[in-house]
Amino acid sequence: DTEVTQTPKHLVMGMTNKKSLKCEQHMGHRAMYWYKQKAKKPPELMFVYSYEKLSINESVPSRFSPECPNSSLLNLHLHALQPEDSALYLCASSLLGRTDTQYFGPGTRLTVL
Amino acid sequence: AQKITQTQPGMFVQEKEAVTLDCTYDTSDPSYGLFWYKQPSSGEMIFLIYQGSYDQQNATEGRYSLNFQKARKSANLVISASQLGDSAMYFCAMTQGGSEKLVFGKGTKLTVNP
Numbered sequence: 001d002t003e004v005t006q007t008p009k010h011l012v013m014g015m016t017n018k019k020s021l022k023c024e025q026h027m028g029h030r031a032m033y034w035y036k037q038k039a040k041k042p043p044e045l046m047f048v049y050s051y052e053k054l055s056i057n058e059s060v061p062s063r064f065s066p067e068c069p070n071s072s073l074l075n076l077h078l079h080a081l082q083p084e085d086s087a088l089y090l091c092a093s094s095l096l097g098r099t100d101t102q103y104f105g106p107g108t109r110l111t112v113l
Numbered sequence: 114a115q116k117i118t119q120t121q122p123g124m125f126v127q128e129k130e131a132v133t134l135d136c137t138y139d140t141s142d143p144s145y146g147l148f149w150y151k152q153p154s155s156g157e158m159i160f161l162i163y164q165g166s167y168d169q170q171n172a173t174e175g176r177y178s179l180n181f182q183k184a185r186k187s188a189n190l191v192i193s194a195s196q197l198g199d200s201a202m203y204f205c206a207m208t209q210g211g212s213e214k215l216v217f218g219k220g221t222k223l224t225v226n227p
Contacts, residue, residue, distance in 0.1 A: 031213055033213070033215075041219075042204055042206075042217035042218065042219055042220055043158065043204075043217055045214055045215065045216075048213045048214070050213065055213065056213060056214060088156050090156075090158060092158075092215075094213070099144075099145070099146035099165065099208050101148065101160055101163055102148075102160070102215055103160060104150075104157060104158035104159075104160070105157070106155070106156060106157040107156045107157060107158075109156070
């Protein structure tokens with residue numbers, strides 16, 4: 001089973017709202033990732049957690065705050081977003097990181113009004 | 114830094130025919146991994162196939178095969194016997210060295226015609 005789940009599927013929020021995206025995997029993977037994908041563009045890496053510790057932050061604005069409460073769960077907290085933050089947010093996981101295959105969830109389509 | 118190039122923005126193929134999607138890469142690290150993903154219009158990124166830089170043989174997974182030419186730094190995806198459900202965006206991606214960072218090419222949109 002290579003399933004990564006993400007909730008919600010769709011999210012519409014105002015610029016003053018606080019919301020969270022959730023990602024879960026039960027494959028025993030120890031690396032988890034957040035990507036942002038704008039329309040007609042490839043995904044861009046935002047954050048990597050390895051063994052529940054933040055290992056990569058690709059200079060993402062502080063209005064995006066990741067959290068890894070345990071090895072199966074990854075959250076992305078959103079606050080004071082801008083309309084240009086509207087995108088598909090993809091979560092992925094891999095066994096141990098590095099060159100291991102990353103398996104992606106279905107994504108959350110975020111619209112910021 | 115590693116770089117992935119996909120030069121075909123769009124490709125068309127007839128159902129049941131084979132199609133090759135091009136991918137070239139650039140890295141100075143001798144250890145790297147190459148991946149192909151399929152992204153239907155629904156948005157989910159589906160893993161198709163993997164090739165490691167030290168793998169001697171080309172990877173195959175069902176109807177997917179990876180034509181790995183290390184000296185030319187190319188990793189083309191071959192889809193045999195195309196099906197209508199193969200219509201999607203296809204991304205080539207790579208990791209290098211000990212980094213977890215997966216870098217994607219710009220993608221190729223494949224359309225399978227009946």
